[in-house]
Amino acid sequence: MAQLIELNAQENSPFESEPQLLGVYHWNEVSRSMHKHDDRLELNFILSGNGTQVIDGELCNMQAGDVLIYNSGVLHDESLTLYSNLEAWCIAVKNLKLPARPVNELFPKNFRPCVPCQAVAEELAQLYPLVQHYAQQKDGYQIANALARAVVHIVYKIIRSMELVANKEKIFIVERVRNYIEDHYAEDLNLAELSGLVRANEFYLSHAFKKVTGYSPKEYILRRRIGKAQCLLIYTSLPLTEISARVGYEDSNYFSRAFKKIIGISPRLYRQKWHELSSGSVPSDV
DSSP states (O other): OOOOOOOOTTOOOSOSBOOEEEEEEEESSOOOOSBOOSSOEEEEEEEEEEEEEEETTEEEEEETTEEEEEOTTOOEESOSSOOEEEEEEEEEEEOOBOTTSOTTOOSOTTBOSEEEOGGGHHHHHHHHHHHHHHHTSTTOHHHHHHHHHHHHHHHHHHHHHSOOBOOOOOOHHHHHHHHHHHHHTTSOOOHHHHHHHHTOOHHHHHHHHHHHHSSOHHHHHHHHHHHHHHHHHHHOOOOHHHHHHHTTOSOHHHHHHHHHHHHSSOHHHHHHHHHHHOOOOOOTTO
8 A cells, every 4th residue: 555655845945045947958069168157057967978177276077977066156167178978967047045145156165066966866867858848848937947946956955965175275376366367368468467466476376376277377368268258159149250359369360260279169160059059048037
């Protein structure tokens, strides 16, 4: 005889404001350089394969069952290393609010952004495709939204159950330089200027910067420019000449060569491929 399981309908949500689905997509080859999103939180579930990414300056090794989390406003770079048979899902949500935390921050800044979710991998592998399925259906948003919230709750439960304190080496001068680059990456920056900013030897700064971020200052600036260009290619219809100028390149041909060197394809083809691969996006005003 089946036993009825009584549920606790009075259980309080940990969120002051529940997450709201913005979009969902499946990915296995699209590679984006250093960029960030100020209007959303992203949860990337690694379905199979492995690889590495840099998230908030930390090199994160990922494998099947992990969830990579990009808090709002956090720089992440998906193009650092070769991926091995990587297949993943991503959902983007907005308006998530935990007590005493900024909007769209699922974990504190001293936590590791790569969350091992192997214990719930089977559930996540079923939920992500369902989110996309219903997001693509007419009048299916409410179901897709509920399923996306389920994903967020499951991952947050894993976060709360573990001590995910990051093992980061935060060097003060590197953080100052990173913050300065973030405000001025489209300008003509050089190592001498950056070293003068923090009163450090150029060799020392270059070495310390690469140890913390994985890049030399010059490489970091290049990837940040390309990452911003990717956002403009994806989310706007601006011509390439204007995008080139906005990220610090007066010569659009030089910009295209720099873009292809980092991403592997031209900016024009990148925009085309991204639009072809993206699906299930939900307008932000839904």
